[in-house]
Every structure is written in C-alpha cells, then in structure tokens.
Amino acid sequence: MILALDAMGGDHGPSENCPGAVEACRTYSDLEIALVGDSKAIEEQISSVDKGIRSRLHVVHSDEVISMDDLPAKAIRSMRRSSLRLAMEMVRSKEAAGCVSAGNTGAIVAGGVLVVGRISGIDRPGLGVVLPTLNRPTFVIDVGATIRCKPLNLSQFAVMGSLYMKHMVEVDEPDVRLLSNGSEEIKGDEVISAAREQLQKAPHINFGGYVEGNGVPFGVADVVVSDGFSGNVMLKSFEGIGELALKIFKDEVDHSLLAKAGLLFMLPMLKRLQNRFDYQRYGGTPLLGVNGAVIKAHGRSKAPAIASALSVARDFAIKDGVEKIKRGIGELLLEKKEAL
C-alpha cells in the first residue's frame, strides 16, 4: 500500500516528517510512502536510511508549500504544485490509498473538498480525533473543519462518527452525545437544540443527549459531536491543561530535593500515565466526509506522531473506512431521509 505524506507540512517540515515515514515503514512491512515536497530537503533526511526501507520511500518533488497563514481555499486552488495539493491528487487518482499532512488545517479541509471530493450525502466534512479518556477511546468530531454548523451538519457528524467508531474501533452501537454548555435539554442554542431533536429521532444512532466539557475526559460517550469551533476549543483546552500540569510538575521537581527523591519512586507510574495519554501516540485525525483517507496530523507533530498518523491512514485504508461511511450514509439517506 502506498500512502502520500506532505513532507513539508507542520512546524518541523521534512526533519520530522521523513523520520516519521521511516518509522512507519519499519512498523508496517506492507507500507510504501510517497514523500511529497522539496526533493533536496527530503533526500537529505533519508540518505542514510537502510536500503530495505529506502526502497519503499518514493520522493515526489514539489516546489511550493502552503504555509499556516495562507488562505485555505485560495491556496489549494492557486498553488497547484504545492506539496499538500500533490499529495491529495495522489489520493484522488488512487495512486495513493490515503494521505497525511501536518500542515494548514483549513487547506487540508479545502483540499479534501476541492481535490479529493465530498461523499454524496455529506454537506460539510468533519475532522475527528480519537481521544484517550478514563475508560474508553472517545471520538470527537468536528475539531476544526466546519467552524460553524447547521443542525444538519452536526447530525451528519454524528452519523459519520458513529460509523467510524463502529468500523474502525469496533465499538458496538456507539453512544453518541452532543457537546453543550449543560446537560439539561434547555441548554445549548437553537442550532444545538435542533440537532438534538434530529438525533433523538434518527435511526441507527444511539443518542445519549448532551455532554459537557468536563464529562468528555471521563469517557461518558463514544462519540462527541460539536461544531469545529467549540470542538477545537475543547481539544486545545485539554492539551493546554495537560501541558501546564506537566510543566508545573517538572518545575516543582526541579526546585525541590524532596520531590526529586519522590519522583524516583514514581517513575514507573508516570511512565504508564505518559503512555496512556501521550498525544504523539494518537496523532492522526481523519477528515470524514471526503472521498478518500485524508488524515491530518498535529502541526507540532514530531516523528512518532507522524508515524502514528500514517498508521491511522493505513488502518483507514485497509478497513475501507471511506466505503463504510459511504454505504452507511447511503443506507440512511435511502431508508430514513426524513429523520435527518
């Protein structure tokens, strides 16, 4: 299987993307990766890689890079030789079974719609992310693709999230909830209220009502549905508090001999915690609703997160995630159009 990687995307560019690709190839012997970007910079990164792996890395030259500041749709339309666009064209033409980029989120979404194309029956795509929580993985959709939503967009996210968890994570009848500012039905605004009413009537959806930001980390739902703005705020808030806690913990340990002594005893426990919640291990967010496996990696991704995003793309392609979502959406539209 060939996956396309936007080697220029993200804060670190080829220096982390290429080692990430190497790592993924080491893990999956069936994997070949097209590294799309500045060929000189890429070759530098992979020149010392052993032959076995090197033969599975293909360099696809591109001389343009979409930056974080570029206007998404405009950039995708006008920068036709950009690494991101070329990677996506490989998905559209089926040269690649999927693509990964840590670049400009908006451009990935725009490219998903304009280059890869939408799935029929889906109005707007949603970026989903599988979060580790207290007792189960939770899929949050949308975390930044469709900033403000209509009720229908939220309902479609619920359907796609539910199908993703069912087929990719093998959760039976995923418990779907809507992110809101309270658990009571009177909470939310008109959009959220209307989405709730749609989902209460929707077939094939195991809808559990609202969930709040403090419920998500405790794993109260398999799928959390949100517009891209609030989902993004929630995700980054989780990140921010996690990073703050880590920083303060480290600072305190640095300044206290007692705490340093205690740390020695706690290392195995802290290691376990880190393994469980390290976002580098969960570094791939699928763009659902488009006609191919398009996976966004965190802008700050280092090699392990890129490798993880590639493994998400590989898994999505192997399990034929796009077909499963298409079929699910198609059945739903056919059978119960009125319910959405």
Next chain:
Amino acid sequence: MILALDAMGGDHGPSENCPGAVEACRTYSDLEIALVGDSKAIEEQISSVDKGIRSRLHVVHSDEVISMDDLPAKAIRSMRRSSLRLAMEMVRSKEAAGCVSAGNTGAIVAGGVLVVGRISGIDRPGLGVVLPTLNRPTFVIDVGATIRCKPLNLSQFAVMGSLYMKHMVEVDEPDVRLLSNGSEEIKGDEVISAAREQLQKAPHINFGGYVEGNGVPFGVADVVVSDGFSGNVMLKSFEGIGELALKIFKDEVDHSLLAKAGLLFMLPMLKRLQNRFDYQRYGGTPLLGVNGAVIKAHGRSKAPAIASALSVARDFAIKDGVEKIKRGIGELLLEKKEAL
C-alpha cells in the same frame, strides 16, 4: 455590609451554603449575610453557630426554589417567592450590597437582567471568571451568560473584562484577547472576525489578537473574550482534565507501593499545586453588565467555594465595581461610540 446569599442554590443547598456564609463572616468582620431560603433548613444549619457570628446572619424565608431544570426567564418571572429572586430583589432595593447564588446559571443571568437590571450601554451580560494560570490571573468572559453573541456583545465583554481586571485585580492596561480556533487572522468565523476588527480599532483596549484554548492556561492574556458557549466549553474542559489527572494520579498511587512511597516525598509539592489551582479558592464568577454585584458560584460549590464567592461579592461591592464599569462604559460610549 450586607450580602444576600441564595441558601437553596447549588447541588448541596443549605448544608454547604450556610457553613460557607459562616466562614465568610469569620473572615470578614464587616460582613452580614442574609440567608434566603427555607427558614427551617437554614436555622438547622446555623443553630450551633456562636453568638457573634449568628448575630450577623439574617434568615429571609422563601418557600420556592428554582431548580436546575427550570426554564430560566420563565422561572424568574413566575417564581416571585423563589430564594434566588428574593436575593436579587435585595440587590435591586439596595438592602444588600450584592448577592451570591450557586443555582441555575440561566436563572441567575435572567434575574440579573430582569430583576437587577442592565447597565445602560450594555446589550447582554457576561459571566466572568478569574482563572489561575501559569504566571497571572486571567479573566475569562463569557463563560455561560450569553450563549451566542454578536460582534458587539463580544466587544462589550472585552471592555467590561478590561475594566474588571483594571479595577478589581489592579492590572494596568490588561492584555485582551479573543478566543478563537487558531492564532492567525484568517481563523474564527464572521462574528469573531468582526469582533476582532472592532477591538483593533477600539480605544482604551489593549487588544492582542486571538488566543487558543491551549494558550489560556499558560497565561498569555489578562482577559480572554468568548461567547458564553465556547467559554463554558473551555472552562469545563479545564476542569475535566484537572479532575481526570487527579483521579488517575490517586488511582495509580493506590495501586502501587512504590508510587505510594514516592508520594510521601512529594506531599509538600502537591499541596502547593493544590493551593495554587484549587477552584474552590476561585469560586465566584461575577455577572458583568448588570446594575449590582451579582456573583455566581459553581453548582458543585462546597462551603469554602461559597465563602470565596461571598468574598468576591464583598470585594466587588467595596471597590464599587458596578460604578466603575458604568463609568468606563459611559465614557467609551460618549467619546468613541463609532469605534465599537
């Protein structure tokens, strides 16, 4: 100074509200508190309090309670004998210098507008909260009063938040930022974009652009402006991750002898951390934009959080926060109406 406390509000009702009032009276010798609610339940709670404090507690009987499920505006209008409404009427009539409730957030907001009244020049009120961050207190407004906002509402929150930090927390020229889904100007939606443009032109506002959910805990701004929905999601996300981290930490320590040994060494450090970030110590969110000191306490507040909310109300009343916001808004409207 007399403050009115909705003794029935919150998850715990009189059993935590009354001890909270007692604690606040012990801390502030100038404080008297009107405990509004079921007089029998209140008397039970304060029967054994020493005379000195008891003489500063006044029981105001009310036989109705607005529950968490009641429709806010309807409840405030129809339940005229409810503890929340009576507490707010004491503020309107100036019998009380301010009021505190841990009850139904929507009803507190509705009561603020309908009973206490809005400040002229403010269209919608905002709930603010002072958060502890890495290096400074950060005021987040709105965390749940005005669920969806127009640009003008966000600009008014920015002005009120800036005035609050200046006069209540004594921050010179507070750095104001807008919560968004990215730091670049192309992020946000039309509402946030328009608010950004208003704030860039606004006089008296030291506007620093956008902030993301992961920047807030690191203290990048003095004031973070958001609509009530996303602000609420962010706040609860912070809470949720904090609580999850604590739970997992405790569980791990419970299951590991090594970690337990390490914990002994770390206790002083953990105590410091807890003191720094304990939300019970930050348990009062002012409702800005209304004509009186109306402070919401967290629904889960125990006595220390209630005492803390009462101290926020006392401080707000002593420093004449309402007048300062009124004057600031008035000057702004007079001088530079076009800029907003």
